[in-house]
Each structure stands twice: as C-alpha cells, then as structure tokens.
Amino acid sequence: MKLIYKKPDTITKRDTTYCPGCPHGIAHRLIAELLEEMDLVKKTVIVWPVGCSVFGYYFIATDAVEAAHGRACAMATGIKRTHPESFVISYQGDGDLASIGIAEAVHAAARGERITVVYINNGNYGMTGGQMAPTTLIGQITTTTPYGRKPELNGFPMHVPEMLAALDGPAYIARAALDSPQHIIQAKKFLRKAFNAQKNNLGFSLVEMISACPTNWKMTPVEAMERIRKEVLPVFPIGEFKVAKGVE
C-alpha cells in the first residue's frame, strides 16, 4: 500500500478542544504539513491568539507564545526583529485580527514584517458565544445582532486582504476557504506561498481562511460548509491579492 496522506507528526496526540466540525483543525493540519514539508518545524515560533485557538500550542508541536487579544502581530514583530532566523507565524481569528488587533495587523503589513499571518474568518466571535465580528455578513444573526447585522447600525463586513493588498509592505496576500477538499488543497498552495514570502525574506504575508462556526451558526457542520459556499464566498471571494516575485 502506498501512503497518500498521513497525519503530520507535528500535530500532537492531544484531542483538539474545538467543536465537532470546526475547521480550525484543518488550518492547524495545513500549517503542520507545510512546516514539515519545508523543514521549518524546529525554527518555528507560533504566536497564538485569544479566541477558540487560544490553546493552539496544545495541538501543533512548535515553540509558542500566547499573545494578548489583538496583539499577536506586535508580539510576532518583537520576536522576528530580535531573532530574524526564527520562522514566526501569527495565528489569529477575525475578532482578534480585524477588530481589536487591526492596528497591529495593518502596521505589521505596512512595515513589511517578515511574519506570516494565518487569519481565520468564521464571521463571529466563537469562543465568547457567537457575537458579531467585523466580518459578520449583512443580515447575519449573532448574539449581539439579534435582528441581523444592519449597515446603518453596525457598518459593513471588513475585507482584510483587499485592504492590506493596497499597502507596499506585503509580499503575499490571499484568501482561501476551508469548506471543501478542493478549496483546502488550494488553501495549502496559498499558505505555501505565504511561508515562502517569509522564508525568502520578501515581506509580510497573510492568508485569510474562510472558516465555519457550526455551533454558533446553529447549523450542522455539513450545513455550515454549505453556507460558506452559498453565502460567505460571494461576499469574501477566494483569490490572491498580492503576489511578489519569488513566493512560488
């Protein structure tokens, strides 16, 4: 028998603390696979955020630090600037990065920090119980938009890659989705380029990963993945927004 896929060794034996069907685990696996394939495991420090992935270091076996809410890009900057030989990943959710940490994210991007941000967008604050996030869709019901998100009250969903792509600092910016095997294969391709951007010292890199939150969306995992395709991707289209030479 030929091995087609094998769970990466960098994924620990510990069961994840995520809800059934939560795509955080998919993103974790993609990171672990690429770190192994690119021989980066021993150089890597992952900055974990506040949110459902706060215990991420339980699941990916690399050096790790735990940032305050929204401060992962600043902390990653501190590590990378003082230890440029380390491979530094900031793993952040949409509340963490696009709301409380938007300043840190934008400025890290503008400075062209040699860090890679994995940005998980599931359209709400998962850990705290499904409140509105900057990425919540218009009309979407959350625990703090019980009547649906209304532009006149809550403004519009934020498109982080599109915003960051306007800056000169980033070397690679893309949006992928974790809803289907095909999109997951593509997400890995994007993430590989983002890792290359750092590895080849080209600049800041970020991959947004459109994710689901079946529990707070009050859907089955399968329904949640369908909702991504039907409702989320039309608002947050998949694609590469900035591709510097040398990330391939």
Added chain:
Amino acid sequence: MEKKVIINEERCKSCGLCVSVCPKHVLRISDRINSKGYHPAELFDNENCISCGFCYLICPDMAIEEVRRPEPVKK
C-alpha cells in the same frame, strides 16, 4: 485487503464532514460510541474506496490518520 483509510476513532467527533465529501459514499457514521460519546466515522466499503483522500483533507480533528492506495499489481 488492508484498510485504505485509517481512522482514529477516539479522535473522531462525528461531525460527518468526511461522509459528506466522499465521492464514492464508502464512509458512514458507525453505531459504536467512543469515550467522548461520539459515534466515530467508519469506512464500511473498503473495496470501492478510491483513496482520493477527501476525507483526510476535510477532517478537522485529524482523526483520519492515513490514506493508502494499493500498489498496482505487477504483471
């Protein structure tokens, strides 16, 4: 024949995503129950599995530990 998909039943949370993406419908949620109270997914039709790995790709709990393909028979 050896199993083409190796599932760690203790890790499975019965989310059903692997079942939903399997193009050959060879996976299902079993009657068994793991220590967390979930019914793990199982490969019930090994023969018709094409080792595409879709289940591995979508599994959020890394419960699908291996996907293997039989070597072509030498003539």
Added chain:
Amino acid sequence: MEKKLVIAGFGGQGVMLAGELLAEAAKDEGKFVTFLPSYGPEMRGGTANCDVIVSDKPIASPVIAHPQAAIIMNLPSLDKFEPLMEKDGLLVLNKTLIPREVKRTDVRVLQIDAQTVARELGNEKATNMILLGAYAEVEKPVKLESLKNALKHFLTGKKEALIPLNEKALEKGAEIAREFLGGK
C-alpha cells in the same frame, strides 16, 4: 429539606440545561434554589459542571464542596467527583461513557446506560433528562411533574417539538430509578 446536586460532563451534553431545569422546577414549587455553573472556555467538548441546591430555607453558600448527589455524564467527571461525594451520597452514572466501576463502597450508585436508552427513545441528546429523571425519583428535590412543566421555559420556538421526547426521557429515567429502588 436541602438537596445538593452536582451535574457534570462534557460541554454539549446538556449539563447546564439539566441544572437549569431543576432550578426552574424548584422555583415553580416555591422552593429556594441556587444554580451555579462552571465550565471551560470551549463551546463543546470541554468539561462542564454545575451545582444546584434546592431547599426549604434560604440558601447561604451556593458552592457544593461535597455533593449529596451527582449526575455524572462522563469518565473524567467521575474521576473528579467520586472522591468528593458525601458518605451515603448518590451517584447517578451515564454508564454508556463510563467504562469503570465506582471504587468507593460508602456511596449509593445508580448506573444507567443512558445514552443508549436515549437513543432508543429517539434522540441521544435526551441523555441528560434520563439521568435527571432518575435522580429526581430517588432524591425527590422536586416532583417529576414540575420538571416536565418546566421544560416549556427552555424548549421554545422550533424546539417546542422536542418537549414530548424530553418528557418521555424524564419518565423513563424515573422508571429505571424505581426498579433500582425496588430492587434494593
């Protein structure tokens, strides 16, 4: 009368709902009641437990150090609460997920293959109600009828359709408990 109950299991097993239902029923009967939840950060899969005290008199501390009774829905919770039980306390166990026997010999143990029973009734999510029904039948903090009546506070809207199932689960639990009591 003062009844101190701990309910413990994984998040998502309905630990809190069972505790809140008991509290609601006790309030409906005009009793004093406190409900104190404690859970991990995860929405699902983490550990969760709650302390419920039902009394004829005003309740001072809502914290239970040594439960008179505990509904235990998974193995880690048995490991945690077994040593804390009061002597002669009652352990109501979800045997489906608890592969080991109780070590203590000075407590009462009611083992129910509750998840399997719930499945036979039509929905595994009613496991909590089977265990709660059993507990209520043995310890009688409130009437079974009050628990059934309280369901309407929690199962509203689309979930209203689940009331008959949950009523059945409470009754089934009570029935199993009666066999347990009769068999003694």
Added chain:
Amino acid sequence: MGEKVLMKGAEAIAEAAIRAGCMAFFGYPITPQNETPEYFSRRMPELGRVFLQAESEVAAINMVYGAACTGTRVITTSSSPGISLMQEGFSYIANSNVGCVVVNAMRGGPGLGDIAPAQADYFQATKGGGHGDYHSIVLAPHTIQETVDLMYDAFDLADKYRIMVVMLVDGLMGQMMEPVEFKEWVDVKKLKTPEWATVGQGDRDHRNIITSLEILPDGLEKMNLALQAKYKKIKENEVRLEEYKMDDAEYALTAFGTVARIAKTVVEMARADGIKLGLIRPITVWPFPEKEINKRADQVKFFFDVEMNEGQMLEDVKLAVNGKKPVHYYGRLGGVVPTAEEIYGEFKKLVGGK
C-alpha cells in the same frame, strides 16, 4: 569608568541602556521623553541593534513582550499616558515570567494632564497597574548619574528574576543636563539566548511555550504562588535605599526621585539652622524598604514625606512606620515642582517654636 560627559538625562538613559547590552527598543513618541527614542533611533542601527517606532504604546509593549520571550535585553520608554496604555502588556509580561526594562518619565495627570514633571504614577508602578496580583521591580533614581548606573542593574535584575523593571523618573530628570560617567560596556557577545526562550525548538529535546494562560483555577493559583515566591525573594534581596545624614537625625524626610534631590537641600538648610534632619530615600520603591524605615521610627520624632503627588508613597511610609511615630506629608500636584525653601518652610511649621 570613562570620562565625564555632559548629557541630557533623556539621552543618557538611552546611552546607558545601550552600554548595558540593550539589543532592542520598541516605543512610541510622547513628551517629555522624545529625546530618548530619538537617541536610540540614531545609535541602535549603528550598532546593528533593533530600533522600531511602533504604531502605538499598545503595540510597543507587545513587541517588547515578544522580544522578551526570545530572552533579548529589550526596553521601551514612555511617559504617563503612554504607560497607562501599556498596562495590559505589563500584566501579561508578569505572568509569563519574561524580563524587560520600561522607563516612565512621569508627567502631570490624570488624563492628558500636562508635560511637567510629576510623581503621580507611583501607585500604578508599585502596586501593579494592570490586572492581577503582580509586581514589577521599580527603581527611582534621583540624579542622572544614578539613572545611568541603575540602568545596568535594571537589565541584570530583569534577566536574573525574569521580571519587568521600571525606571521611574520624571520629565525634570529627562530634560536637565548634568555631567555623567558611564560604566564599562556590557559585552553583548556574552549575552546568550536563554534555554527557555521561544525562538524555535532547534536542537532542544523539548519545545518552549510561554503563556500567561492557565484555565484551571488550581493551576493558575500555583502560577500565582510561584510569582509571589519570586516577589518574596526579591523583597529579601533587592531592597535599596539611601539614608542621608540619618545617623544622628531627630527628624526624617522621606522622598524619592527628583523630590529626594530637592530634599537633600532641605536637609542642609535644617542642619545649618542646627536642626538634626535626615533623609530616607528609597531607591527601590518596590520592593519598598519597610524594615529600614520601621527601624528609624525608633529614632526620629516624626517623618515628613514629600512628593509630587497627593501622598502616594506616603501610604507605604505609614505602613512601614506602623503607627510608631507621626508621618506628615507635603506635596505639589499637576506638575508643580516644590522648592527647597517651600519644603523647609512646611517642615519648620511641624517642628514648632524652634
């Protein structure tokens, strides 16, 4: 020791940090200490070290936090409103057991206040400031020379105890000029990445995780107790103070930082009048020299605490004296610096008929 050079305090702070082996600066401009980051911005690149102007104090302290996790000697400098913004980071740094140096050139508050010298951040610096049960070592130098000398100690303490060390100075010290002498350069080649640093696992047989999170109360209590044990050790070993003309003193002034310097003049004025006045000047305001002050309470008739705030260190002095003798207080607020004459006048009122 080298030659004496005339330097502005704000610049001497930066030069001292650089010589003490500081490898990275992250900060955000704020008056009255802008000369410090500006000096770093010139010198750090010359030496191949890191200077980064952050987008905010919030970002700056978290960059410091990240750098501290790599075991690098790192500093930020700011002034009161900026320090307020950093409190969250301070708290995380405390419970992560990483070391750094933070300079607070205090200005008048609350709110935007003014840019004049003040000492109103004493509570914030010594009692925690951010959330949770924690302390930082707080050094309160009273001359530029002392600031420069203490900067070396600040980095040593930060490394030794894996703790944040605050240099609590004020705008007056930052702006004034004075000749200073610098100690030998710390050989930065000898500063190794510590074993616990998160820089990638490399050849280690285990991975390093730095976190202030522990979700189980029992576990977090243990973390807290470990912190408290560390603080106890610091209290036992690191208290520093200067007792100025206290040997025969019948009265004791208590003051820190800039005010302590003015208080020395007051001591001289009293002595000239034949009054036996001395000064107790805590150099570490946390840990506070409780025992030493308590001992002096058996000797003096009363204490006279003088500060540029509404009696913040006064509370620690009173706790130390523990009712043995009266503790009087005089202070100016909002950035007003008291003169020696003014303080002496207040003192004479207390002494009475003499």
